[in-house]
Amino acid sequence: MTTYRRRTVxxxxxxxxxxxxxxxxxxxxxxxxKAIRIGYAVSKTGNNxxxxxxxxxxxxxxxxxxxxxxxxxxxxxxxxxxPIEVVEYDDRSSAEETVRAIERLATxxxxxxxxxxxGTGANLAAGPTFDRxxxxxxxATAVTDMAPxxxxxxxxxxxxxxxxxxxxxxxxxLLVKQxxxxxxxxxxxxxxxxxxxxxxxxxxxxxxxTAAGFELVYDKSYPLGTTDFAPIINExxxxxxxxxxxxxxxxxxxxxxxxxxxxxxxPKVFYLGVGTAFPVFPKIAGPNHDGVMGIxxxxxxxxxxxxxxxxxxxxxxxxxxxxxxxxxxxxxxxxQQAIESVGDVDRDAVAQAIATGTFKTILGDVKLVDxxxxxxxxxxxxxxxxxxxxxxTERAGAREPVVPKPPFSAAQ
Amino acid sequence: MLLSAIxxxxxxxxxxxxxxxxxxxxxxxxxxxxxxxxxxxxAAAFGALVLFNVLGLNPLASLLVVVPAGFALSYAVYGVxxxxxxxxxxxxxxxxxxxxxxxxGLLFVIQGVALVxxxxxxxxxxxxxxxxxxxxxxxAANRLLALGLAVLIGGGLYLLLARTRWxxxxxxxxxxxxxxxxxxxxxxxxxRFAFALGGALAAAGGVVVSxxxxxxxxxxxxxxxxxxxxxxxxxxxxxxxxxxxxxxLGLVETLVASFVDPGLTLAATYLIFLAILVVRPAGLxxxxxx
Numbered sequence: 099m100t101t102y103r104r105r106t107v108x109x110x111x112x113x114x115x116x117x118x119x120x121x122x123x124x125x126x127x128x129x130x131x132k133a134i135r136i137g138y139a140v141s142k143t144g145n146n147x148x149x150x151x152x153x154x155x156x157x158x159x160x161x162x163x164x165x166x167x168x169x170x171x172x173x174x175x176x177x178x179x180x181p182i183e184v185v186e187y188d189d190r191s192s193a194e195e196t197v198r199a200i201e202r203l204a205t206x207x208x209x210x211x212x213x214x215x216x217g218t219g220a221n222l223a224a225g226p227t228f229d230r231x232x233x234x235x236x237x238a239t240a241v242t243d244m245a246p247x248x249x250x251x252x253x254x255x256x257x258x259x260x261x262x263x264x265x266x267x268x269x270x271x272l273l274v275k276q277x278x279x280x281x282x283x284x285x286x287x288x289x290x291x292x293x294x295x296x297x298x299x300x301x302x303x304x305x306x307x308t309a310a311g312f313e314l315v316y317d318k319s320y321p322l323g324t325t326d327f328a329p330i331i332n333e334x335x336x337x338x339x340x341x342x343x344x345x346x347x348x349x350x351x352x353x354x355x356x357x358x359x360x361x362x363x364x365p366k367v368f369y370l371g372v373g374t375a376f377p378v379f380p381k382i383a384g385p386n387h388d389g390v391m392g393i394x395x396x397x398x399x400x401x402x403x404x405x406x407x408x409x410x411x412x413x414x415x416x417x418x419x420x421x422x423x424x425x426x427x428x429x430x431x432x433x434q435q436a437i438e439s440v441g442d443v444d445r446d447a448v449a450q451a452i453a454t455g456t457f458k459t460i461l462g463d464v465k466l467v468d469x470x471x472x473x474x475x476x477x478x479x480x481x482x483x484x485x486x487x488x489x490x491t492e493r494a495g496a497r498e499p500v501v502p503k504p505p506f507s508a509a510q
Numbered sequence: 511m512l513l514s515a516i517x518x519x520x521x522x523x524x525x526x527x528x529x530x531x532x533x534x535x536x537x538x539x540x541x542x543x544x545x546x547x548x549x550x551x552x553a554a555a556f557g558a559l560v561l562f563n564v565l566g567l568n569p570l571a572s573l574l575v576v577v578p579a580g581f582a583l584s585y586a587v588y589g590v591x592x593x594x595x596x597x598x599x600x601x602x603x604x605x606x607x608x609x610x611x612x613x614x615g616l617l618f619v620i621q622g623v624a625l626v627x628x629x630x631x632x633x634x635x636x637x638x639x640x641x642x643x644x645x646x647x648x649x650a651a652n653r654l655l656a657l658g659l660a661v662l663i664g665g666g667l668y669l670l671l672a673r674t675r676w677x678x679x680x681x682x683x684x685x686x687x688x689x690x691x692x693x694x695x696x697x698x699x700x701x702r703f704a705f706a707l708g709g710a711l712a713a714a715g716g717v718v719v720s721x722x723x724x725x726x727x728x729x730x731x732x733x734x735x736x737x738x739x740x741x742x743x744x745x746x747x748x749x750x751x752x753x754x755x756x757x758x759l760g761l762v763e764t765l766v767a768s769f770v771d772p773g774l775t776l777a778a779t780y781l782i783f784l785a786i787l788v789v790r791p792a793g794l795x796x797x798x799x800x
Binding site for chain 1: 772
């Protein structure tokens with residue numbers, strides 16, 4: 099008769115647990131992996147849901163579909179082509195929730211790569227967490243002048259949408275040309291939203307306008323959530339400025355346009371902030387969208403861009419926005435090509451490849467400089483139903499600016 | 511310039527008043543602190559948008575559809591979700607706490623449905639965005655309409671409440687819910703009716719606001735907040751108070767934006783809010799309960 103003593107039993111349990119652990123771990127990363135696991139936490143609800151719903155989520159979905167339709171991502175070192183498998187969370191527009199979700203994706207879900215949430219704040223908040231887990235961070239929707247510093251601090255973070263100075267300087271340069279050509283006068287009126295984006299841009303723009311010899315006849319901020327712009331437009335209308343620039347957020351962008359139309363305020367240059375490039379802008383502004391300038395832009399002559407617009411429209415039901423959407427999609431193309439050039443899901447090597455490689459994207463051939471995408475459309479204008487790029491950080495504009503813009507008409 | 515600012519301010523105030531009047535009924539009479547109020551408003555805005563885009567229905571005509579729908583939906587919500595709370599709560603304070611929690615949940619339900627159906631993007635259309643000139647000031651016709659509706663609804667309901675037997679019953683419930691049954695008033699039915707009426711007003715506000723504001727599925731809370739300020743400032747449950755408080759807020763914001771700095775509108779709003787509460791702790795027309 100065999101008697102099992104307690105110690106033997108315990109030993110047995112311990113050994114089998116260890117065996118299971120070894121086997122389990124082996125299964126997770128050996129040859130029989132079936133997919134490349136991509137995780138992301140995005141704002142499906144809350145304040146950032148509108149931005150994420152236009153710029154981030156559709157492009158993540160489109161990219162996954164495009165990659166999987168084409169068979170997947172080729173890992174040459176493992177000799178396989180694998181589809182993408184997605185793990186998705188809602189961060190409810192809260193930075194703490196974003197960080198928690200990234201921790202979970204990195205430890206619990208053990209995804210191969212993590213895509214960031216929407217917005218400057220969310221990306222800056224998530225930076226340390228991406229860094230701690232050694233995941234590359236493709237910040238395609240963060241506009242920050244701190245990009246050079248944060249890219250230094252978090253070596254695997256990549257900043258792809260420039261900083262406030264880029265956009266402000268581009269606008270001023272463009273207006274200087276128009277002024278010197280005699281198309282506009284020397285007076286500029288600025289209104290900016292008293293929140294991250296508006297503060298950044300107006301801080302960069304105000305000195306740039308002054309340095310370029312413009313006279314700022316109006317330079318005021320308004321609180322976030324303002325819905326009535328009649329006082330601002332009424333005052334600016336009487337100041338004789340040929341240029342009106344608003345560093346605004348989407349609801350303000352639309353309301354400012356409507357108010358300008360109603361008040362028949364027709365500056366020669368009408369420039370607005372975030373939201374101008376949204377596909378909904380022409381729907382809200384009607385025929386009056388034509389000639390409105392704003393942040394962003396695309397190259398309307400690029401066949402890749404046209405094809406991207408068509409694929410996006412087919413999948414999501416509406417066109418992408420003409421600023422950060424294309425950059426977001428391009429950031430994912432960069433990730434894919436970096437993984438394929440490494441031939442494995444080795445995150446250190448992939449981050450290295452993103453930093454040093456040249457990639458074929460819908461933005462054209464791009465190469466990051468100091469972990470930043472520096473080839474950016476900065477000023478766009480609605481022309482013939484497209485938000486075309488007028489100014490680019492590295493190349494000539496795709497179209498000439500139309501100044502003065504066609505006058506607004508209030509008739510519906 | 512001053513006249514123009516005053517007119518613009520009154521028109522903005524009309525929007526605030528219109529948005530707040532439903533909440534004052536719901537909070538004042540039914541004693542439901544409805545946190546989902548703004549989301550009902552957004553739902554109505556979506557309704558108007560769909561009717562406008564799909565059926566080509568004039569938003570003014572869609573008021574005839576959306577407002578009764580708002581009434582019916584609120585009536586049903588009160589019956590299913592809130593009536594049990596009202597029945598079991600021993601006093602006003604505990605009903606307020608319970609209703610805050612319940613309507614907080616309702617907020618997420620409405621928001622979730624809107625997110626699934628419409629997505630999270632900004633929506634809007636343009637209707638009656640034509641300039642109207644009044645005493646030399648150019649004002650958007652749709653905003654003027656909001657002011658007109660606010661005055662019409664506010665004034666009309668005030669007369670109903672003040673002059674009819676039915677209105678007296680509602681006021682009795684608002685003022686003394688414990689004593690109202692003693693004179694043969696069915697408190698529960700009256701509260702339910704007032705809540706539904708508030709929902710109808712929210713729907714009216716949503717339709718009108720959708721003509722000139724862009725909105726999205728998650729934007730309801732902004733309207734709830736604004737409405738709450740107006741309601742507290744005007745005196746809970748008082749329609750004229752809401753109308754007056756809305757107009758005051760609009761005037762102050764516009765005057766500050768025109769003559770001081772647009773950046774200070776929010777500060778001015780809260781300053782006037784504080785000032786009124788210091789002088790009249792129960793709001794402009796409010797009465798301190800017990």
